[in-house]
Amino acid sequence: MEYVVAAVILLVVLVVGAVGLVVPRMRRKELPPPPVPTVPAEEELPPLVEKAPVAETPVTEAPVIEAPVIEEPPVAAPTPVVEKPEPTAGRLVRLRARLARSQSALGRGLLTVLSRDHLEDDDWEEIEDSLITADVGVEATQVIVERLRERVRILGTRTVAGVREQLTEELIAALEPDLDRSLHTAPHDGRPAVLMVVGVNGAGKTTTCGKIGRVLIADGRTVLFGAADTFRAAATEQLVTWGERVGAETVRGPAGGDPASVAFDAVKRGIDVGIDTVVVDTAGRLQNKVGLMDELGKVKRVVEKHGPVDETLLVLDATTGQNGLEQARVFTEVVDVTGVVLTKLDGTAKGGIVIAVQRKLGIPVKLVGLGEGPDDLAPFEPAAFVEALLGETA
Numbered sequence: 001m002e003y004v005v006a007a008v009i010l011l012v013v014l015v016v017g018a019v020g021l022v023v024p025r026m027r028r029k030e031l032p033p034p035p036v037p038t039v040p041a042e043e044e045l046p047p048l049v050e051k052a053p054v055a056e057t058p059v060t061e062a063p064v065i066e067a068p069v070i071e072e073p074p075v076a077a078p079t080p081v082v083e084k085p086e087p088t089a090g091r092l093v094r095l096r097a098r099l100a101r102s103q104s105a106l107g108r109g110l111l112t113v114l115s116r117d118h119l120e121d122d123d124w125e126e127i128e129d130s131l132i133t134a135d136v137g138v139e140a141t142q143v144i145v146e147r148l149r150e151r152v153r154i155l156g157t158r159t160v161a162g163v164r165e166q167l168t169e170e171l172i173a174a175l176e177p178d179l180d181r182s183l184h185t186a187p188h189d190g191r192p193a194v195l196m197v198v199g200v201n202g203a204g205k206t207t208t209c210g211k212i213g214r215v216l217i218a219d220g221r222t223v224l225f226g227a228a229d230t231f232r233a234a235a236t237e238q239l240v241t242w243g244e245r246v247g248a249e250t251v252r253g254p255a256g257g258d259p260a261s262v263a264f265d266a267v268k269r270g271i272d273v274g275i276d277t278v279v280v281d282t283a284g285r286l287q288n289k290v291g292l293m294d295e296l297g298k299v300k301r302v303v304e305k306h307g308p309v310d311e312t313l314l315v316l317d318a319t320t321g322q323n324g325l326e327q328a329r330v331f332t333e334v335v336d337v338t339g340v341v342l343t344k345l346d347g348t349a350k351g352g353i354v355i356a357v358q359r360k361l362g363i364p365v366k367l368v369g370l371g372e373g374p375d376d377l378a379p380f381e382p383a384a385f386v387e388a389l390l391g392e393t394a
């Protein structure tokens with residue numbers, strides 16, 4: 001019995017001991033693993049800005065993949081195309097239709113009255129009014145009507161054709177057909193002819209310079225332009241463009257520079273390279289008559305250091321009518337005008353201004369402008385002009 005008790009106790013001790021050994025081991029196995037720091041210590045953190053990793057390849061140093069260079073043939077600077085003008089002979093006749101379009105009212109009106117059976121005082125007054133309205137001017141109108149009246153009375157003309165013929169003759173006579181209308185553009189004494197173009201702003205000076213250059217070149221001359229209208233920068237550009245179109249060199253100066261020195265340089269260049277005709281464009285601001293006189297007078301004096309100016313052309317806008325005549329007079333006081341260019345005759349029904357200009361200024365109209373086109377400038381021919389003025393209507 002003692003042995004049994006001792007065995008039981010031993011067994012209990014063994015069991016308890018075994019449990020004591022096994023349980024702690026099991027408990028240890030169930031424990032979570034020791035915490036692992038997920039955030040590094042502060043000193044190991046990268047600084048927020050300064051030490052942030054920076055792309056170290058600046059744009060300029062970025063590797064550039066170079067495209068293969070394709071050798072292109074050199075592009076030649078565009079050479080301005082020099083245009084070929086229409087022949088000048090008979091230009092006024094060719095442009096007659098354009099002139100007649102705006103003038104025919106005058107011709108129709110006059111011929112209608114003149115072909116009445118009996119011309120009374122009222123009819124003659126009507127004729128006078130028509131001529132004055134067409135800018136012929138009061139004085140010239142009175143002379144024309146007086147002479148016409150006399151002829152009709154003596155000859156007893158009544159047919160439209162007869163009256164037209166007499167009116168034509170009187171108008172041609174009023175245009176003084178014997179005046180010298182030639183342009184002095186031929187070189188002489190081993191130097192170029194010098195043409196100065198004057199007139200108020202917008203009358204068509206620069207355009208006229210270009211058209212004249214074109215006509216001269218068409219006739220086989222060499223031409224050089226002097227851009228002495230330094231007042232309006234666009235005028236210089238306009239002249240340079242004309243030069244390129246017609247094949248003429250343009251001498252220019254700085255914008256706002258001294259016009260006289262540009263004109264001087266142009267003529268000097270013309271002499272040096274053996275040009276036939278130098279055409280000098282000038283400025284025409286009229287706000288200040290004294291200033292204009294000084295400037296134009298100076299241009300002329302300075303140019304004449306090379307020799308006399310051969311032709312001074314006054315450009316007048318036909319659409320300004322009698323007002324234009326007053327402005328024109330200022331120019332004739334400053335420079336010795338040798339001829340008038342009457343522009344924009346295509347834009348007025350008052351062709352009679354040609355008669356008034358000649359009578360009032362005592363200067364022949366040498367050229368007429370009949371449009372903006374490069375060939376719309378014609379030598380003035382009284383007979384062809386009167387034909388156009390009276391139109392086809394009879």
Ligand SMILES: Nc1nc2c(ncn2[C@@H]2O[C@H](COP(=O)(O)OP(=O)(O)OP(=O)(O)O)[C@@H](O)[C@H]2O)c(=O)[nH]1
Nearest residue numbers: 201202203204205206207235343344369370371372
């Ligand atoms: N219809 C018509 N227009 C013309 C004629 N002549 C010139 N013109 C036009 O008139 C305008 C003025 O001409 P410009 O040659 O620039 O005048 P400008 O006198 O040189 O003027 P500034 O340089 O300002 O002094 C332009 O638009 C020309 O095309 C003409 O005979 N008929």
